[in-house]
Amino acid sequence: MEASTENDMLDIIEDDGQTGGTATGRAWRLLLVDDDDVVHASTKYSLHDVETLGRRLELTHAKSAAEAHAILREDDDFAIILLDVVMETPDAGLKLVRIIREELKLTTLRIILRTGQPGYAPELAVIRDYDIDDYRTKSELTRNRLLTSLFTALRAYSHIHALELSRKGLERIIAASAGLFRRSSLRSFCEGILLQLGGLLDVEANGFVLARLAPTPALAATGSSDCGEPLILAAAGPFRHLSGTRLGRVDDEPLRTLIASALEGKRSVYLDSATVLYIPGQSGDDLAIYVATGREIGPDVRRLLEVFCSNVALGFDNVSLLDDVRSLAYYDQLTGLPNRTLFLEEIGGRLAERSAAGDALAVLLLDLDHFQAVNDGLGHEAGDRLLMAVANRLCSVFGDRNAVSRIASDMFGVLVRLKRTTDQRELVRAIELCFVDPFTINGHPIATRVSGGYVLAEEGERVGKQDVHRLVRRAGMALKGAKRGGRGRILRFDPVMEEELHGRLSLVSRLAEAQSNGQFSLVYQPQLALSDGTTFGSEALLRWQLPEGGWVPPDRFIPVAEDAGHILSLGEWVLRQACLAQVRWRDGAVGRLRMAVNVSVRQLRDENFVRGAERILTACNADPRDIELEITESHAMENDQVLAMVRVLRGMGFSIAIDDFGTGYSSLSRLQQLPASVLKIDRSFVTDLGTLPESRSIAATIVKVGHELGMTVLAEGVETAEQEEILRSLGCDAVQGYLYAKPMPAERFERWILERSPERSPEQSPATVS
Known part of the structure; x- marks a missing residue:
C-alpha cells in the first residue's frame, strides 16, 4: 500500500482512536469477492449508512478471484477483503489468499473468509499462516455478526496500519537523515532539510523557511551590526526570495512573529495551517523551520518529527563545524575575503x-x-x-x-x-x-x-x-x-x-660555491676632496669572477644574494676584508683612510649584525671611526627597526652614509632622524649635469639639504672635468668616479695612493672634507 502511505498515516493518527462522531468524507474501503449476486446485494444493503471508528464503509465488488486479483494489482488501498472460498474452483478463494500475502505482499489488509459449503473450510494452519482474521459460513454471517467481524478486523487493521506507517516513517527519517549527512556545506544541508521535510509531511514546497539564530563566521568577521539577529538560511516557494535575509527585515509579520516566537520560547509551534519546528543547537546556535502545512499536525506525526529534528540537530552541529572549519580553511578571518x-x-x-x-x-x-x-x-x-x-x-x-x-x-x-x-x-x-x-x-x-x-x-x-x-x-x-x-x-x-x-636561480645555486672557492674579491675606488684634491677615503666594492674568466656584474648578483639570504655571510666577509685592508694601509705607507662599505637592508634587519661587526673590529684591530657604512636611501627610510639599528651602529663609532640619495622617497623629517654624516648624490644625476638643467637643480638641492643637516655631500660617478667643475660650483664637498680612478685591487690602490702623494706618511690623519 505504498501509494498513499503518508495520507493514510495522517488520517489514522488524526482519528486518534475515536469511535464516535460523524464521518468526515473519509471511508474504510472493503473489497467483496463472491460469485453470488445475491450475496453482493445483501451485503451492500447490510452495510448501507454504517459508520464505525469515525468513518463510513465503502464497498467494492468482484465476481471472481481473478477479477479481485486484477483489482488489487491496480489498487491495494483496502482495509478488509470479504472473500468467498469456493468460486471458479473449489479453492479459488484460498489461492487468492496466498497471492495476497505472498505475491502482492499485502500484510496489512485484513481477510475475512466466507463459504456456503462448510466442507471446504480451510485448515487451521492456513488460517494461522496467512493471517486470516475470521472464517464464517454464509448462513451464520447475519448482519450483526458481519458488523462485529468487520469492527474487529478494522480495529486490527487500524493498529497494524499505524505500526506499519510508523515503521515506514522511521525508515524515511533514517533515509532523510542519511541524505542530509551526505551534505557537507551549510547551505546544501539547509536546502536538504526543507526537501526531506516536505517529503515526510507530503507537503509541496510552497512554504518553507529555515532561520538560524547565531551569526555565521563570515558575518562575524566583517563586524556586521546585526550579527545577533536570526538569519534565514534557506527558503522555498513564495518565500524563496527571503534566503540570506535577516529576520527583522522580513515584511511578512505573521511569518516573522511565528519564527521569532519559536526561537525565543525555545519550543515548536503547531497551528491549524502552519507549523514552526524548533531545533536547539550548541551554544545557542538554534534553528526554526516554518512549514505551511495547510492543516494541523497530529500527535503521532509530531513524535516522528521530533525524531527527525533530533537528527537534524545532530547533523546541523556537524555540518556547522564543517562549515566553520571550511571558513577557517578558505576565508581570511580579518577581512572575510577568500584566502x-x-x-x-x-x-x-x-x-x-x-x-x-x-x-x-x-x-x-x-x-x-x-x-x-x-x-x-x-x-x-x-x-x-x-x-x-x-x-x-x-x-x-x-x-x-x-x-x-x-x-x-x-x-x-x-x-x-x-x-x-x-x-x-x-x-x-x-x-x-x-x-x-x-x-x-x-x-x-x-x-x-x-x-x-x-x-x-x-x-x-x-x-x-x-x-x-x-x-x-x-x-x-x-x-x-x-x-x-x-x-x-x-x-x-x-x-x-x-x-x-x-638566470637568478642559476646564480643562487652558484653563490655558495663561489664564496667557498674564493671567486669573490674586493676592489677599491678612491674618494677625493674637491677643495684640494686630496684622497681621504675609498669605497670597497665587491666583484665576482667566474672560474672560466668572465665577471658577473654586481647589479646582477647582489640583488640575488639579498633575496636568497647569502648576503648575510657575504656581507660579513666584505666587512672583514675591508677592515683588514684599512688597517694594513693605516699601519703601512698609505696611512689612515676612511673605508666605505656597503651594507644591505637584510644585514640591518639581522639581530646578529651588531655582534658580528664588533667581532670583526676586534679581530682586525680596526677603529670604527675609520669605517663608513653606506646604506641606500630607500632602505634607510624603511622602518623603525632599521632606524634603531643605524643608531646603534653610529653609537659604536661607525660613520653612516646615505647612498643613492635622490632616487628614493625620503621625507625630510625622516632624514633628519638618521644619524648620518655623509650624503651621496646618485650617479644618475651626475651623468646629466652638463646637459639637463633638471639634474643640476636636483644636485644643487641635495647639496643644500645635506649642508643644512650638517652632512658632507659626496658625488659618485664623476667622469668629466665639466661635471667636476659644476659640482665644485654647487658647493659639493667630495667626489669619486672614473675621472680620478677606476676601482682597483688593494695592492694597485696602494701604489696609486703612494704615486699621487709620495710625501704621505702612516701617521697622517685622514683628510676631512666637511
Whole structure:
C-alpha cells in the first residue's frame, strides 16, 4: 500500500482512536469477492449508512478471484477483503489468499473468509499462516455478526496500519537523515532539510523557511551590526526570495512573529495551517523551520518529527563545524575575503567555465607599499583597519563573488575576466583609482600606494593544479618586477621575466660555491676632496669572477644574494676584508683612510649584525671611526627597526652614509632622524649635469639639504672635468668616479695612493672634507 502511505498515516493518527462522531468524507474501503449476486446485494444493503471508528464503509465488488486479483494489482488501498472460498474452483478463494500475502505482499489488509459449503473450510494452519482474521459460513454471517467481524478486523487493521506507517516513517527519517549527512556545506544541508521535510509531511514546497539564530563566521568577521539577529538560511516557494535575509527585515509579520516566537520560547509551534519546528543547537546556535502545512499536525506525526529534528540537530552541529572549519580553511578571518587556498580554486573554476571567444582571465596580485611602516608607526590595530578598508574598496570595484582575495599579509588577489585586450588599461586604471584617495584610519588619512603584477590566462588554458600555480607564480614575477622598478606600478607578466628568474636561480645555486672557492674579491675606488684634491677615503666594492674568466656584474648578483639570504655571510666577509685592508694601509705607507662599505637592508634587519661587526673590529684591530657604512636611501627610510639599528651602529663609532640619495622617497623629517654624516648624490644625476638643467637643480638641492643637516655631500660617478667643475660650483664637498680612478685591487690602490702623494706618511690623519 505504498501509494498513499503518508495520507493514510495522517488520517489514522488524526482519528486518534475515536469511535464516535460523524464521518468526515473519509471511508474504510472493503473489497467483496463472491460469485453470488445475491450475496453482493445483501451485503451492500447490510452495510448501507454504517459508520464505525469515525468513518463510513465503502464497498467494492468482484465476481471472481481473478477479477479481485486484477483489482488489487491496480489498487491495494483496502482495509478488509470479504472473500468467498469456493468460486471458479473449489479453492479459488484460498489461492487468492496466498497471492495476497505472498505475491502482492499485502500484510496489512485484513481477510475475512466466507463459504456456503462448510466442507471446504480451510485448515487451521492456513488460517494461522496467512493471517486470516475470521472464517464464517454464509448462513451464520447475519448482519450483526458481519458488523462485529468487520469492527474487529478494522480495529486490527487500524493498529497494524499505524505500526506499519510508523515503521515506514522511521525508515524515511533514517533515509532523510542519511541524505542530509551526505551534505557537507551549510547551505546544501539547509536546502536538504526543507526537501526531506516536505517529503515526510507530503507537503509541496510552497512554504518553507529555515532561520538560524547565531551569526555565521563570515558575518562575524566583517563586524556586521546585526550579527545577533536570526538569519534565514534557506527558503522555498513564495518565500524563496527571503534566503540570506535577516529576520527583522522580513515584511511578512505573521511569518516573522511565528519564527521569532519559536526561537525565543525555545519550543515548536503547531497551528491549524502552519507549523514552526524548533531545533536547539550548541551554544545557542538554534534553528526554526516554518512549514505551511495547510492543516494541523497530529500527535503521532509530531513524535516522528521530533525524531527527525533530533537528527537534524545532530547533523546541523556537524555540518556547522564543517562549515566553520571550511571558513577557517578558505576565508581570511580579518577581512572575510577568500584566502589563498580558495583563490587558487577560484582560478581553476573560472578557467573551466565556458566563455566568449577572445575572453581572457586576468590573475592580478597587489601588494601594499611600505605597509610595515603603518604597523610600526600606528600599531597593528591600525594596520588591520587599513587592510579591511583596502578590502572593502577593492570589493566595491570588483563586485563579483570571490573576485577579491587576501592571499598574504598585505597582498591581495583579484580575478577579472577581460573582454578585449584594451581592457587591460581599464583594469590598471581601476586599480590605481582605488588608491587615489587616502584611507581614513582612526581619524587619520593614510595615503597608500600599491604595486601589482598580473598575467592573462587565455581561453583554452589548461586548468590543472600545476597550471594554476604557474599563473600565480607568473603574476608574482610581474609584481616583484614592479617593486624592483620603484614600486607604485602595475606590470603585466612578460616571458622575459621568467627567463630572468631562471638566470637568478642559476646564480643562487652558484653563490655558495663561489664564496667557498674564493671567486669573490674586493676592489677599491678612491674618494677625493674637491677643495684640494686630496684622497681621504675609498669605497670597497665587491666583484665576482667566474672560474672560466668572465665577471658577473654586481647589479646582477647582489640583488640575488639579498633575496636568497647569502648576503648575510657575504656581507660579513666584505666587512672583514675591508677592515683588514684599512688597517694594513693605516699601519703601512698609505696611512689612515676612511673605508666605505656597503651594507644591505637584510644585514640591518639581522639581530646578529651588531655582534658580528664588533667581532670583526676586534679581530682586525680596526677603529670604527675609520669605517663608513653606506646604506641606500630607500632602505634607510624603511622602518623603525632599521632606524634603531643605524643608531646603534653610529653609537659604536661607525660613520653612516646615505647612498643613492635622490632616487628614493625620503621625507625630510625622516632624514633628519638618521644619524648620518655623509650624503651621496646618485650617479644618475651626475651623468646629466652638463646637459639637463633638471639634474643640476636636483644636485644643487641635495647639496643644500645635506649642508643644512650638517652632512658632507659626496658625488659618485664623476667622469668629466665639466661635471667636476659644476659640482665644485654647487658647493659639493667630495667626489669619486672614473675621472680620478677606476676601482682597483688593494695592492694597485696602494701604489696609486703612494704615486699621487709620495710625501704621505702612516701617521697622517685622514683628510676631512666637511
